[in-house]
Structure formats: C-alpha cells, structure tokens
Amino acid sequence: MDRHTTNRNLRLLVIELFWASIAIACYSFAAAFLIQLGGSNLMVSLLTSAAALVNALTSIPFAMFLERIGNRRPWIIGSLLALRLGHIGLIFVPFLPAYRAEAMVALLLLINVPVALFNAGWLPMLGDIVPLAQRARLFSARNMTMGITVMTTTFLMGRWLDAAPFPANYQLMFALAVVASLLSTVYVARLTIPPSPVVERTAGRHRPTFVEVRALLRQQRSFANITINTLIFNIAFWMGTPLQPIYFVRELGASDGWLGVWLALISGGQIIGNLVWPRLIEKRGYSWVLLRAATASALYYFLIGAVPDLTLILLFALLFGAVSPGVEISHFNILLEVCPPERRAFSIGVFVTVMNVGFFVATLACAPLIDLVGAQALVLILAGVRLIGALLFVVNPVRAATIEIAKVH
Template sequence: MERQTTERNMRLLVFELFWAAIAIACYSFAAAFLIRIGGSNLMVSLLTSAAALVNALTSIPFAMLLERISQRRSWIIGSLFALRIGHMGLIFIPFLPGYRAEAMVALLLLINIPVALFNAGWLPMMGDIVPLSRRARLFSARNMTLGITVMVVTFLMGRWLDAAPFPINYQLMFALALVASLLSTVYVARLDIPPSPVVARAPARQRMILNDLRAIVHEQRPFVNITINTLVFNVAFWMATPLQPIYFVRELGASDGWLGVWLALISGGQIIGNLVWPRLIERYGFSWVLLRATAASAIYYFLIGAVPDLTLILLFALLFGAISPGVDVSHFNILLEVCPPERRAFYMGVFVTVMNLGFFLATLACAPLIDLIGAQALVLILAGLRLAGALLFVVNPVRAATIEAARPA
C-alpha cells in the first residue's frame, strides 16, 4: 500500500474513533441503566455473558466466510452500520410496560451478531492496512483520542444523569450515542481497504475446520501460547465487567455522577499511558512492555478490594487507566504478528472465539460468586488471578519472528 494511502487511512482511523468514543462513553453506563430499571445481579452478568456467547458461537463461521471473500469492505461497513442502528432500541426500553431488563439483555444479545461479523473483518484488516513500524504510533493516537473523548464525555454524562430525571436522561444520552456512532461509520466507509488473500475451501467444511484447528495446535506454538496466557489473564477483567458496577453501586453506594468521574479518570489515565508506553515500546520492544504492563495491571484489583473507599478508588482508576495502554498496544501487535498473514482472519476468529467463551463463563459465574463469597472478597480473588495470568507471559513466552526482528538492539 502506498505511503500516501497509509497516511490517509491512519487519519481516518483516528477521526472515526473520536465519534465512536462518544458512543462508547455513553454506552459505558449500560450496566448502571440496567440496575436502575430493576435488573438483578444475574441480569447484569447476562448483559455481558450473553453477548460473549453469541460472539463465541459466530466468530469462527464468520471468519471462515470472510476468508473466501477478497473484497470485504461491504461486509465490514454493513455489519458496523447494523450494530450501530441496533443500539437505537435502548432509547425505547423505558416505554415497555414490563420485562425491561430482559428486553435490554435480549436486544444487546442480538446486536452482537453483527458485532462478531464486523470484528471478523476489522481485526485482520488492521494488520493489512497499517504496517508494523507504524502501528505503535497509530494505536497510541487512537488510544489518546479514545481516552480524551471518553474522559470528557463520561464526566459530562455522569453529571447529566444525576441532574436530569430518569428515564429521559438515559434516553437522550443513548440518542447522542446513536448519532455519534453513525458519524463514526461514515469515516470507516472512507477507508481504502485493499483486497485480502482468499483461502480456498474444500466441500467437507467441518473436517476442514478440525484440520485447521489441529494445525494451529501442532504448528503455531506462539499463537497457542498467547491464547492460553490471555485467557487466564483476562478472566479477572471479564468478571470485573459486571462485578464493578454491582460492587460500586450496591455495596459502596456510588451514584451515576461518581461512575462518570470513575470512567473519566480511567480515560484520563489512558491519556497519560499513551504518552509513555509507545516510547517504551520504541526503546525496549513489544514483549518487554507486555511483561511489565500485565504484572502492573493486577495492582488495581488488589487496591479496590483492599480499600473500599469511593474517593480512593477514583485515584486507583487513574492508575489502572495509565497501565492499560501498555497491555493493549503491546498485546494486540504481538497477536497480529503470530497470525500468518494469509490466514489472519481465521486465526483471529479462533482467538476471539476462545476469548468470548472465557468471557461468557467468567461473567456468568459472577452473580453466583457474589452471592457465595461477597463482592469485595471476589475482587481480591480476581487480583490474584490477574497476577497469575501476567506471570504466564513469563513462564509461557510468546515469540514471533517479526516482533523479535523489530525489537530495538
């Protein structure tokens, strides 16, 4: 791809994320909204676990579908538009006479079908249109845009939700998210997406899938290692997705305004992190950063479990946000490089499927574990599990030839 085209695509990827970040910030209050409309702890868990199950069931089939299609542009943009429009249903949830929580979970479950199709095309595409040498800077710019926008919008939305009457406060916020997400889709549609390699498929589809999976296990050890390590490492993060709103709102008495500040500080920390981690990556390499950032990320869970004070948790959120870009940028780049370029869609489909199965089981287990041992004790257990997952990257290392070659001397 020509340098001018690459530069244009990189600019568009930053611009689209600005608008997407507004929507992301608004939708980050979804769990709190579910609690406000009467959703139980189980419903809050299902909000994420059901979505993960849909992604787990559809990621590999969608990846195999796209592997046979050279021109994936219409599939990527069409699925993105479908999932954006699907969120419109959140605006109308309060008008239902009953079963609002159940309807919200069902809606988001259906939306995740186009989400899975979009990811099957989008994630491999990122490796195709952005060369390895430019990715750290691009992802830093995207993360900076995401962090600044989410920080401002979550803070403002938290204030708005506290000031305006329910449910119109949430409905107008979701309307803003819808408009912003559609503007993001316009920028994605302007990307110059090159044709992708096509993989020929034999008629015996199921046998082919099994053969592909066996080949991955036996021949692609770096991919297997990063999949296992990430699965264990992310259990704490996945389970904390429904756990934190329950812990903060139900046990510590957090308001919507506090949640807005909490989310804003995480984003503010990400801004700081995105100023630091890319420089460390350029100096020491992706693997060096991944090992240290994953270990540091466990600190947040220890702190919020050991110190259940809403004011101090806001400071811990800033720390967590600063660490997260180190994990995200280094991990995603290593993941892209351990996937063979011609099979990247299938490999990413396998990875996403495994992660979503873990996400589904972790979030589904959240509510019963809260009832069994309590939210605070569960947070501390997750901290230990997060640290164990980080240590896996040391004892079960991930090595990719292109990453090693790109490592600074």
C-alpha cells in the same frame, strides 16, 4: 498501498474513533441503566455474558466465511452500520410495560451478531492496512483520542444523568450515542481497504472443524501460548465488568455521577499511558512492555478490594488507566504477528472465540460467586488470578520474529 493512501487511512482511523468514543462513553453506563430498570445481579452478568456467547458461537464461522471473500469492505461497513443502528432500541426500552431488563439484554444479544461479523473483518484488516513500524504510534494516537473523548464524555454524562430525570436522561444520552456512532461509520466507510488473500476450500470443507483449530494450535506454538496466557489473564477483567458496578453501586453506594468520574479518570490515565508506553516499546520492545504492564494491572484489583473507599478508588482508576495502554498496544501487535498472514482472519477468529467463551463463563459465574463469597472478597481473588495470568507470559513465552526485527530497526 502507497504512502499517501496509508497516511490517509491512518488519519481516518483516528477521526472515526473520536466519534465512536462518544458512543462508547455513553454505552458504558449500560449496566447502571439496567440496574435502574430493576435488573438483578444475574441480569447484569447476562448483559455481558450473553454477548460473549454470541461472539463465541459466531466468530470462527464468520472468519472462515470472510476468508473466502477477497473484497471484505461491504461486509465490514454493513455489519458496523447494523450494530450501530441496533442500539436505537435502547431508547425505547423504558416504554415497555414489563420485562424491560430482559428486553434490554435480548436486544444487546442480537446486536452482537453483527459485532462478531464486523470484528472478523476489522481486526485482520488492521494488520493489512497499518504497517508494523507505524502501529504503536497509530494505536497510541487512537487510544489518546479515545481516552480524552471518553474521559470528557463520561464526566459530562455522569453529571447529566444525576441532574436529569430518569429515564429521559438515559434516552437522550443513548440518542447522542447513536448519532455519534453513525458519524464514525461515515469515516470508516472512507477507508481504502485492499483486497484480502482468499483461502480456497475443497468440497465438504465449508464449515469450521475442530481439526483445523487443533492444527493451528499445534503448528503455531506462539499463537497457542498467547491464547492460553490471555485467557487466564483476562478472567479478572471479564468478571470485573459486571462485578465493579455491583460492588461500587450496591455495596459502596456510588452514584451515576461518581461512575462518570471513575470512568473519566480511567480514560485520563489512558492518556498518560499513551504518552509513555509507545516510547518504551520503541526502546524495549513489545514483549518487555507487555510483561511489565500486565503485572502492574493486577495491582488495581488488589487496591480496590483492599481499600473499599470511593475517593481512593478514583485514584486507583487513574493508575489502571495509565497501565492499560501498555497491555493493549503490546498485546494486540504481538497477536497480529503470531497469526499466519495467509490465515490471519481464521486465527483471530479462533482467538476471539476462545476469549469469548472465557468471557461468557466468567461473567455468568459472577453473580453466584458474589452470593458465595461477597463482592469485596471476589475482587481480591480476581487480583490474584490477574497476577498469575501476567506471570504466564514469562513461564509460557510468546515469541514473534517480526516483532524482534521491528524492535532492532
């Protein structure tokens, strides 16, 4: 693509995320909503684990399906529209006479089918339309946009949820999220997306096979390494998704308003991090930043487990937010570069599948582990697992020649 088209795409990618971030902020209260609907610890875990299961089962088939299609634009836009319209159902869940928590989990389970199809096209597309030299700054701009928007929205929504009566407070918030997400979809639809390479398949090879997955992992050592390292590293984050609302609300007595401030401070920290990490990436490279940011992120889990004070946890949230962009920007760019360009969709499909299997197991194991050792002890255990995962990037290194070349230039 020419420079004008590339720059236009970069602007659209930032603008669409502004509107999407409003929706993301609103939906971040989904676990608290489920708890107020009467959902158990297991139901809170299922809220995320069921979604991970759907993604695990569909990511590779969708990726291999899209590999045979040169014009992936209709599938990317169509799946995005479907998943965002699907969230309208959250507004009507409180009207059900019974099984409201179960209905909410089932709804989000169905929504994750188009989510998986969208990711199968969207993630490889970013590698195609965003030049490597501009990725760090683009992702930093997107992260800052998301950080500022999510910080503001979560703070305001937390206050709104405390002030307005239930369930109308959540219903109106989810209505706002739907409108904002549809505006985001409009800007995504304006992207110029070039045709993708098509992988021709012989007869009898239209279904995903373990042979192809095994061959990819054997032939692409760096891809296998980043998959293994990330799987271990993210266990704490995945299990922490249902664990933290349970720990904060049920054990420490946090309110919706406090959760809004907590989420806002994480986003505020991300704004700070996005000002610092891209400069360090330009000076030191992606791998250097990934190792240090990943190690620092484990500190957050140690702190919230060792110091169960809601006021201090807000400060720890700011720290976690500041560290997160260093992990996200460096990790995603390294992942894109270790995927073979001609099979990027399939490679990312395999990666997403493995991550979602881990996500499913981790979130589903959350409730019984809380019953076994307690929420606070589980947080401390996860801190240790997070640190081990970070150190794997030293023991089991990930090397990408294009990343090192980009650093030199």
